[in-house]
Amino acid sequence: MQLTVEDLPNGVTKAVLVGRLDIDGAAAVDMRFNVLAGAKRALVVDLSKVDFVASMGLRTLMSAARSIASKGGRMALAGPQDHVLKVLSTSGVQDIIPVRASVDDAIAVVTA
Amino acid sequence: MPIRPVEDDLRDVGKAVAWAEGLVAAAGVPHALRNDIQVCIEEALANLIMHGRAESAKTIQLNVDADKTTALIQISDACAPFDVAAAPLPEADPARTGGAGLKLLRAFAHEVRYARADGRNILTLVFSTEDASRHALDPASLPLVRSIPAFAEMADATLVDLLGAGRLRRYAGGEKLMTQGDPSEHAVLLLDGDVAVLNESRHGAAPVARISAPALLGEIGALARLPRTASIVATGPIKVLEIDREPLLDAFSHAPAMLVSVIAQLGTQIKNTNTALGLYASGFAALERGDIEAELKDDLRNPSGELRNFATAFERLAQRITQERRTRNEMESAALIQRQMLPLGVTDPAGRCDLHAEIRTARNVGGDFYDMIWLDDHRLALAVGDVCGKGSPAALFMCVTVTMLRLAAREGLPLDEMMRKVNALLYAQNPSCLFATLFFGVLDLETRTLAYLNCGHNPPYVLSADGACAELASGGPPLGVVPDKLWPMHTLALKLGDGLFVFSDGVTEAMDPAQKEYGDERLANLLRAQTGWGAEALIQTVMADVDRFAAGAEQADDITCLAMVLR
Numbered sequence: 102m103q104l105t106v107e108d109l110p111n112g113v114t115k116a117v118l119v120g121r122l123d124i125d126g127a128a129a130v131d132m133r134f135n136v137l138a139g140a141k142r143a144l145v146v147d148l149s150k151v152d153f154v155a156s157m158g159l160r161t162l163m164s165a166a167r168s169i170a171s172k173g174g175r176m177a178l179a180g181p182q183d184h185v186l187k188v189l190s191t192s193g194v195q196d197i198i199p200v201r202a203s204v205d206d207a208i209a210v211v212t213a
Numbered sequence: 214m215p216i217r218p219v220e221d222d223l224r225d226v227g228k229a230v231a232w233a234e235g236l237v238a239a240a241g242v243p244h245a246l247r248n249d250i251q252v253c254i255e256e257a258l259a260n261l262i263m264h265g266r267a268e269s270a271k272t273i274q275l276n277v278d279a280d281k282t283t284a285l286i287q288i289s290d291a292c293a294p295f296d297v298a299a300a301p302l303p304e305a306d307p308a309r310t311g312g313a314g315l316k317l318l319r320a321f322a323h324e325v326r327y328a329r330a331d332g333r334n335i336l337t338l339v340f341s342t343e344d345a346s347r348h349a350l351d352p353a354s355l356p357l358v359r360s361i362p363a364f365a366e367m368a369d370a371t372l373v374d375l376l377g378a379g380r381l382r383r384y385a386g387g388e389k390l391m392t393q394g395d396p397s398e399h400a401v402l403l404l405d406g407d408v409a410v411l412n413e414s415r416h417g418a419a420p421v422a423r424i425s426a427p428a429l430l431g432e433i434g435a436l437a438r439l440p441r442t443a444s445i446v447a448t449g450p451i452k453v454l455e456i457d458r459e460p461l462l463d464a465f466s467h468a469p470a471m472l473v474s475v476i477a478q479l480g481t482q483i484k485n486t487n488t489a490l491g492l493y494a495s496g497f498a499a500l501e502r503g504d505i506e507a508e509l510k511d512d513l514r515n516p517s518g519e520l521r522n523f524a525t526a527f528e529r530l531a532q533r534i535t536q537e538r539r540t541r542n543e544m545e546s547a548a549l550i551q552r553q554m555l556p557l558g559v560t561d562p563a564g565r566c567d568l569h570a571e572i573r574t575a576r577n578v579g580g581d582f583y584d585m586i587w588l589d590d591h592r593l594a595l596a597v598g599d600v601c602g603k604g605s606p607a608a609l610f611m612c613v614t615v616t617m618l619r620l621a622a623r624e625g626l627p628l629d630e631m632m633r634k635v636n637a638l639l640y641a642q643n644p645s646c647l648f649a650t651l652f653f654g655v656l657d658l659e660t661r662t663l664a665y666l667n668c669g670h671n672p673p674y675v676l677s678a679d680g681a682c683a684e685l686a687s688g689g690p691p692l693g694v695v696p697d698k699l700w701p702m703h704t705l706a707l708k709l710g711d712g713l714f715v716f717s718d719g720v721t722e723a724m725d726p727a728q729k730e731y732g733d734e735r736l737a738n739l740l741r742a743q744t745g746w747g748a749e750a751l752i753q754t755v756m757a758d759v760d761r762f763a764a765g766a767e768q769a770d771d772i773t774c775l776a777m778v779l780r
Contacts, residue, residue: 123255125227153248155255156314184248191320192313 102126122158138165142174143211149180179207240279249321256314265292378460397434406451547608569748570775580607581771598651648693678710712778719772748776
């Protein structure tokens with residue numbers, strides 16, 4: 102599991118996750134993701150290269166979203182593959198963290 | 214069904230998921246389903262590792278069985294009971310970050326079943342490309358269903374409606390579809406695979422039949438609202454259609470012929486049961502006799518027609534009969550060996566003593582033996598022993614012991630040296646670790662002295678002409694236990710009219726019906742009262758008293774007596 106971070110204009114930060122966000126994947130990025138969520142106020146997570154997610158990975162995303170929300174910031178998920186989207190919707194995460202098809206749409210959500 | 218143990222460590226989950234994914238992918242399960250399978254396995258394993266409580270090791274196991282259309286995943290563990298299929302879902306709570314696992318698992322798996330057996334939780338997850346909510350029998354499978362007598366005459370439309378009301382289910386090998394005594398909620402149409410019918414009683418579960426697809430099961434119970442008359446367990450992966458009572462009744466109202474067929478089926482089943490009971494009865498009678506006619510064996514081995522369902526049970530009975538017969542033959546030949554080794558009718562031609570010995574073998578050959586051999590014209594060797602164990606090995610060990618004693622006794626060594634040598638030889642060639650207790654004495658009829666030693670045998674009695682009865686010295690280990698041993702040798706001076714009574718523990722340990730032992734005291738008292746009797750009368754008195762005491766209780770061990778009276 103790889104995590105790359107890129108600062109975009111308008112104070113938006115893009116985090117790109119690549120690989121499997123399974124138990125091992127979540128353990129690998131958890132710490133950096135938490136630090137990121139603690140420091141940023143507008144975060145877009147690009148999931149397009151995430152091949153797998155289950156509840157342990159959702160926990161990483163949920164705890165980041167909660168941390169940002171507690172500071173009045175916003176986080177959105179972008180471009181999940183169909184089977185990843187299925188996990189996001191079935192678990193109810195989609196109802197709590199906005200999910201958009203593209204990074205641009207997600208940026209629009211966090212800068213609104 | 215491939216099985217993989219899973220460590221109680223979150224770091225093993227990814228590897229376990231990858232292992233399962235490899236199997237499922239190789240079986241040709243489509244990609245979309247495979248992602249769901251991986252999610253469910255991760256959730257189930259993570260839940261067990263994080264929340265499962267076990268007193269000792271959790272011993273988590275992952276089983277995978279897949280073909281192109283279906284994957285059966287089983288996860289079992291030794292944790293405290295937790296019903297994944299029925300546990301309440303945590304309420305959706307934005308503040309919470311966990312709790313989604315169970316929800317995902319129940320949403321993604323097409324069937325989620327929980328069972329508890331042998332102290333383990335067994336979770337079965339079924340994934341299928343066929344939609345379980347809709348009857349997924351393509352028209353091509355209608356002929357298969359029609360081969361079941363109840364459906365043979367049914368109109369197409371009625372049959373399609375009936376099947377459409379069913380729920381398609383898949384079970385992994387070992388899963389129970391029906392439990393004896395449970396209410397009959399539905400009938401089961403077995404579409405693919407084999408099941409075992411089990412009769413469960415307090416004596417355990419006995420397989421009574423094996424049934425292959427296509428077959429209709431449990432329909433009479435479902436129609437008549439009877440409890441399940443037997444349990445049904447999948448013997449491998451199976452596919453079934455569960456049909457509830459209502460649609461079943463509905464179909465009957467449209468197709469009375471089906472009712473007739475079910476009644477006919479019931480009649481056939483009663484007939485089969487009677488025939489099977491008859492065969493069983495004959496089988497058990499044969500078992501009791503220890504003999505089986507070729508014809509009966511053929512019937513058991515190759516049951517005809519519907520009785521084929523009972524084939525496994527019959528086969529076991531036939532095997533048991535054959536095995537019993539073999540054991541009996543072995544026992545009989547062992548008994549023969551034992552009998553032929555023992556001398557009969559040994560007497561003193563010079564009339565200096567009266568001799569008698571008797572052995573009464575228990576049902577399963579024991580290892581008792583006695584011996585009386587003349588070493589020269591006035592020295593007589595007397596022996597009574599007991600080889601531990603039963604059957605052929607004990608009988609053979611007995612033969613070796615008796616033979617060695619006979620050879621060694623003629624070498625003219627002192628008694629203790631002679632026994633040391635016999636023991637060393639027995640010890641050296643004793644792969645089964647058998648041993649023998651032994652009383653061995655040499656009676657010199659010129660000097661009327663008895664030289665003897667005792668290798669762990671119960672001490673014989675010496676009977677004085679004046680009515681006293683005393684135990685001879687005992688002690689020391691049995692033969693064949695230690696590599697080198699010198700047993701203490703004793704000498705006893707005897708008088709005219711004195712007797713010697715040597716016996717095995719089968720006498721004193723004979724049981725009455727209340728499991729009480731005959732005992733040394735009763736024997737000693739009996740012997741005291743027999744002053745002046747001959748050797749044979751002495752033994753017959755003891756045997757008769759043991760019989761009186763046992764009062765019909767089965768003889769558990771060989772009973773051996775050897776008596777000598779000087780005259």
